[in-house]
Amino acid sequence: MESDVQRQAENHVRIFDTTLRDGEQSPGASLNSAEKLEIAHHLAALGVDIIEAGFPAASPDDLAAVRRIAQEIGTAEGPVICGLARCVPSDIEKCWEAVQPAAKPRIHTFISSSDIHLKYQFNLTREQALERAREMVRLARSLCADVEFSTMDAGRSDWNYVAQMCAAAIEEGATTLNIPDTVGYMTPTEYGAMIAYLIEHTPGGKDVIWSVHCHDDLGMATANTLAGLHAGARQAEVTINGIGERAGNTALEEVVMAINTRQGYYKLWTGIQTPQLSRISRLVANYTGMVVQPNKAIIGANAFAHEAGIHQDGQLKHQETYEIMRPESVGVSESRLVLGKHSGRHAFKVRLRDLGYQLTDAELQEAFKRFKDVADRKKHITDADLQALMAHQLEGPKEVFKLKALQVTCGQVGMPTATVRLEAPDGTECIEAGIGTGPVDATYTAINKIVNAPNKLLEFSVRAITEGIDAMGEVTVRICTLDGEYQTFGGHGADPDIVVAAAKAYLAALNRMLVATGGAGETPEGESATIRMVGD
Ligand code: KIV
Ligand code: ZN
Numbered sequence: 001m002e003s004d005v006q007r008q009a010e011n012h013v014r015i016f017d018t019t020l021r022d023g024e025q026s027p028g029a030s031l032n033s034a035e036k037l038e039i040a041h042h043l044a045a046l047g048v049d050i051i052e053a054g055f056p057a058a059s060p061d062d063l064a065a066v067r068r069i070a071q072e073i074g075t076a077e078g079p080v081i082c083g084l085a086r087c088v089p090s091d092i093e094k095c096w097e098a099v100q101p102a103a104k105p106r107i108h109t110f111i112s113s114s115d116i117h118l119k120y121q122f123n124l125t126r127e128q129a130l131e132r133a134r135e136m137v138r139l140a141r142s143l144c145a146d147v148e149f150s151t152m153d154a155g156r157s158d159w160n161y162v163a164q165m166c167a168a169a170i171e172e173g174a175t176t177l178n179i180p181d182t183v184g185y186m187t188p189t190e191y192g193a194m195i196a197y198l199i200e201h202t203p204g205g206k207d208v209i210w211s212v213h214c215h216d217d218l219g220m221a222t223a224n225t226l227a228g229l230h231a232g233a234r235q236a237e238v239t240i241n242g243i244g245e246r247a248g249n250t251a252l253e254e255v256v257m258a259i260n261t262r263q264g265y266y267k268l269w270t271g272i273q274t275p276q277l278s279r280i281s282r283l284v285a286n287y288t289g290m291v292v293q294p295n296k297a298i299i300g301a302n303a304f305a306h307e308a309g310i311h312q313d314g315q316l317k318h319q320e321t322y323e324i325m326r327p328e329s330v331g332v333s334e335s336r337l338v339l340g341k342h343s344g345r346h347a348f349k350v351r352l353r354d355l356g357y358q359l360t361d362a363e364l365q366e367a368f369k370r371f372k373d374v375a376d377r378k379k380h381i382t383d384a385d386l387q388a389l390m391a392h393q394l395e396g397p398k399e400v401f402k403l404k405a406l407q408v409t410c411g412q413v414g415m416p417t418a419t420v421r422l423e424a425p426d427g428t429e430c431i432e433a434g435i436g437t438g439p440v441d442a443t444y445t446a447i448n449k450i451v452n453a454p455n456k457l458l459e460f461s462v463r464a465i466t467e468g469i470d471a472m473g474e475v476t477v478r479i480c481t482l483d484g485e486y487q488t489f490g491g492h493g494a495d496p497d498i499v500v501a502a503a504k505a506y507l508a509a510l511n512r513m514l515v516a517t518g519g520a521g522e523t524p525e526g527e528s529a530t531i532r533m534v535g536d
Contacts, residue, residue: 013259013270014049014235015252016211019284020069021052021084022249023239029288030488032516033065039287040069042280043079043240047271048252050080052108052237056098057091066098074102080146082106087136096143107140108178110150113157113165126161134168141173148176150213155181159194163202170204176211176235177202181224184217184247192227199232211235214250216242221250222297226258229268240284241292241299253277253298253330261325278331279356282391289478289490289509291461298325301463304332331356333383341375355383357390367393378470378496385472388494400425400511401451406503410439418442420503422450440502447503451510453517455479458488462498473498475505481513489513 002010020036023029031039036053043051051073056063066083074081081102085091087109099105111122111133118124124132133149140147149169151162166177179198181191195212199205212228212235214221225236242251256272263269281299285292294301304327314321327333339351345368352359352367359367370389375381402423410416419433420443434445444457459478464471472494480488489512493504 008269010234011268012234013229013268014209014211015047015256015270015272016050016052016082016235016237017043017048017239017252018052018213018237018249019043019239019243019252021054022237022245023243023284023288024054025245026243026248026288026290029243029290029490031287032512033061033068034515035287035512036065037068037072039240039280039284040073042276042283044073045273046276046280047273048079049271050082050106050235052082052084054098055084056094057085057088063094063098066095067101070099070102070105074099074104076103078103080104080106082108082148085109085140087111087132089136089139092136092140092143096140099144104146105144106146106148106176107144108148108150109136109140110152110178110180111136111165112153113151113162114153114155115158116156117153130161130165130168133165134172137169137172137174146176147174148178148211149174150178150180150211152180153182154179154194155183155186155191159197160201162194163198163205166198166205167203170202170208174208176209177205178211178213178235178237179228179233180213180237181215181221182213184215184221186214186220186224188220188223188227191224192231195228195231195233209234211237212250213237215245216247216249219247221248222254222258225250225255226266229255229259230266241281241290241296243284243288243290251297253281257298257325257330260329274329275331276356279387282387285476286391286492287490289459289476289488289492291463291476294463298330303330339371339375339381339386340379341372343375343381351383351386352390355386355390363393374472374496378472380470385494388472388474391492391494398511398515400514401447401507403500403503403507404429406443406500408439408443408499410442416442418446418499420446420450422447422507424450439499443499443503444506447506447510451507451514453510453513454482455510455513456482457506460502462502470496472496473501475501477502477505477509479506479509479513481517483517487513487516489516 024031040051053066053069054062056066070081081099083095083099085095095107111129118129137149151165154162210233212225212233214224236255238252238255239249240252242248256270259266259268404423405421407419415435416439417435421431423429430450432446432449434442436442436445457479461476463474474494476492478488478490480486489509491505491509493501495501
């Protein structure tokens with residue numbers, strides 16, 4: 001008879017996070033290596049089992065970023081550190097070079113299994129692809145004890161052929177078999193049936209871990225992933241906030257909370273520390289510049305907001321009337337009116353500690369200064385406000401240029417004008433004024449005159465963090481370089497004054513761009529920047 005321990009082990013779903021690989025492939029979501037490292041630290045603290053840290057063969061920078069994560073985060077107690085490689089010898093060798101420093105390294109290699117990919121993209125017959133898969137898994141296995149193999153576009157492939165490919169990979173030593181619905185084509189019933197078929201019909205299939213990897217083109221990624229797990233898969237490949245190619249990947253937070261909330265149905269478990277979900281979601285949104293929609297399941301701003309009278313009435317009578325999860329279980333605090341301008345340093349420190357922030361004395365001092373600044377202008381500081389302030393302080397980019405002051409004149413009469421004072425990297429202060437179509441445009445014009453880093457604004461979004469007329473405004477922007485590489489950078493700023501929040505967000509994105517590109521850039525005409533000093 002099966003013991004409880006055995007059952008417990010069998011029902012463990014390994015969470016394979018691919019935010020830094022598939023997620024980073026989202027249009028415009030590129031991350032620099034410091035940001036990747038920071039996200040990887042948070043993923044390890046969240047309790048993911050495997051971090052897919054990147055695609056080392058893509059560029060020397062990608063290889064270095066994966067290697068650094070393997071060195072710093074891939075400790076014996078930490079997660080498995082995985083890199084992606086095509087079924088190409090040089091990819092596999094580079095991947096090994098990158099993941100090797102980890103205590104638990106993994107090579108993840110893949111090849112397409114659908115006729116449409118083999119014929120039009122790779123010009124390979126089924127036999128050739130199968131042979132290539134076999135040889136490359138053998139090569140990967142000669143380097144690394146932990147090898148995962150994926151059949152790309154499995155969702156549109158002949159199931160029997162996928163089983164043959166997987167059998168060859170298992171024979172060569174792959175221990176995790178991943179079945180991607182690369183183009184998000186399948187339905188939950190079909191995908192679940194496919195996983196059950198493969199487990200049953202693949203020689204050696206009962207001795208390996210089957211993994212699910214779904215894309216959201218038809219909005220079914222989470223449902224498909226759960227159907228695959230229900231059918232026997234025990235690894236879910238997911239990303240924070242569901243970011244990824246096109247419509248994205250399966251969202252980590254959705255799968256984990258569905259498993260937790262519907263324990264009785266799925267009878268599965270994960271090692272995820274769910275109270276950290278909200279924080280890591282915010283971090284990834286800030287770094288990638290990809291804003292989370294308010295109605296997004298689990299981590300959207302409205303996920304626990306009850307607006308309709310009948311719902312509020314029910315909630316007040318009994319929490320479970322309209323709430324299937326406690327907000328605290330995903331790190332959303334229920335407390336509303338927390339602190340104000342008379343709150344002392346101790347109360348502030350305790351509240352931050354309760355929200356999960358362990359600060360050094362210097363960080364606390366800086367945080368308290370920011371808090372007082374906001375409290376002077378906003379009566380009640382909620383947990384959401386505090387989290388926004390902390391996100392800016394702890395997760396913001398290195399401050400190359402700092403916003404010291406902003407003065408805006410706008411309205412229906414006259415030209416919107418902004419005067420901006422920034423502190424430059426060498427400590428000098430620079431003042432410029434700008435005119436624009438509105439106050440934000442005028443502010444950005446003034447900042448551009450000082451920073452002189454040509455870029456294009458791709459996205460600008462504003463949201464109120466909390467309700468009320470004095471709500472903190474949160475602005476997220478995405479910009480790209482104009483140097484022909486079109487690298488994109490995200491920035492995020494929060495302030496009770498929405499124009500100040502917009503200035504902070506733009507500066508954050510510019511600072512990221514300056515750090516990554518290593519300079520203040522040239523004007524479009526090729527002239528270097530003229531920075532006007534105060535008093536010039
Ligand atoms: O979607 C996909 O097929 C992938 C593979 C490379 C695993 O991301
Ligand atoms: Zn994918």
